[in-house]
Amino acid sequence: MKREFGGRLVDMVGAIDLHCHPYPDLFPRLADDLGIVTAARDAGLQAIVLKCHHESTVSRAYLVQRIVPGIRVFGGIVLNSYVGSINPAAVEAALRLGAKEVWMPTVDAGYHAQVHGGTGGYDAQQGGRSGEGIWVLDKAGQLKPEVCEVLELVAQHHAILGTCHLSPREIVALVKAARTLGIEKVVVTHPFFKVPNLDLPTLEEIVRLGGMPEFGYCTVSPAWQYASPDKVAQAIALVGASRCLLVSDTGQRHNPLPSEALRIFSQTLFERGVSEEDIQTMTRRNQYSLLDLGSAPELPDDVPATLAAALGEGSRPAPGSRPPDPLAEACG
Numbered sequence: 001m002k003r004e005f006g007g008r009l010v011d012m013v014g015a016i017d018l019h020c021h022p023y024p025d026l027f028p029r030l031a032d033d034l035g036i037v038t039a040a041r042d043a044g045l046q047a048i049v050l051k052c053h054h055e056s057t058v059s060r061a062y063l064v065q066r067i068v069p070g071i072r073v074f075g076g077i078v079l080n081s082y083v084g085s086i087n088p089a090a091v092e093a094a095l096r097l098g099a100k101e102v103w104m105p106t107v108d109a110g111y112h113a114q115v116h117g118g119t120g121g122y123d124a125q126q127g128g129r130s131g132e133g134i135w136v137l138d139k140a141g142q143l144k145p146e147v148c149e150v151l152e153l154v155a156q157h158h159a160i161l162g163t164c165h166l167s168p169r170e171i172v173a174l175v176k177a178a179r180t181l182g183i184e185k186v187v188v189t190h191p192f193f194k195v196p197n198l199d200l201p202t203l204e205e206i207v208r209l210g211g212m213p214e215f216g217y218c219t220v221s222p223a224w225q226y227a228s229p230d231k232v233a234q235a236i237a238l239v240g241a242s243r244c245l246l247v248s249d250t251g252q253r254h255n256p257l258p259s260e261a262l263r264i265f266s267q268t269l270f271e272r273g274v275s276e277e278d279i280q281t282m283t284r285r286n287q288y289s290l291l292d293l294g295s296a297p298e299l300p301d302d303v304p305a306t307l308a309a310a311l312g313e314g315s316r317p318a319p320g321s322r323p324p325d326p327l328a329e330a331c332g
């Protein structure tokens with residue numbers, strides 16, 4: 001029986017975090033892929049998606065998945081300058097290698113640069129490359145051709161599209177085009193973060209268009225404080241939990257590990273009146289279908305054997321014995 005210590009404790013067993021930031025990264029991090037995934041598994045999470053502003057996380061996720069059993073691990077690609085901006089070739093490779101989400105530009109978005117005074121960093125962390133920001137609309141207000149090409153790839157692979165740090169106007173245009181091109185899964189990344197900081201009518205409009213707001217703990221955390229938990233609870237009540245997601249968006253040193261951040265965020269919203277049923281929907285059910293976990297192939301159960309083979313167990317010299325001298329052997 002679960003101990004509740006005098007009040008309802010929101011249960012994280014089976015939860016899924018769609019957005020966290022492990023090391024390696026150009027920003028300082030609290031833990032690396034292995035540490036974050038192991039902690040999430042030990043907290044009972046059933047799946048986690050690794051995000052990095054500076055490179056694809058698909059191969060990182062693949063490798064950690066081979067090492068840490070008991071949790072599903074996925075990656076994706078953020079279309080910042082580090083991967084060639086809105087680069088269909090990078091997107092296609094990431095998707096064919098198993099990417100679950102394609103994220104529009106974050107710290108390199110034109111809107112991010114406009115609001116933060118430049119690309120590459122935040123108010124609370126610095127470390128990226130400064131340069132011109134990326135906009136997805138041309139001067140006439142149309143989506144650029146390379147953006148449409150990326151959307152077509154995301155649709156073909158039934159992947160998730162994340163809106164990230166685009167401007168509110170860009171997000172509306174992108175979500176409309178994404179739906180027209182057949183993308184079923186559009187996630188509106190941290191709507192109340194400093195970017196995009198959507199107002200409620202725009203958020204409602206985007207939800208009507210088919211977008212799913214993804215509220216992150218980082219947005220309400222002590223170091224960032226871009227919105228209050230009450231504002232998040234109000235938005236959930238407005239658009240409905242069936243359309244919303246809760247994520248950690250952590251990995252920063254000043255925030256808890258993703259599994260704990262997701263628990264704190266969920267518990268806080270529960271104490272603000274969000275029902276436990278709705279918390280379950282926003283931390284498990286919606287993510288489960290976005291990741292197609294119901295139809296995901298079982299992982300091969302050969303992790304110990306693979307590890308043993310990789311470590312060369314069985315062919316190691318006995319402790320204390322001298323390794324063979326290749327020179328002596330070669331010279332007979």
Ligand SMILES: [Zn+2]
Nearest residue numbers: 019021051249
């Ligand atoms: Zn993030």
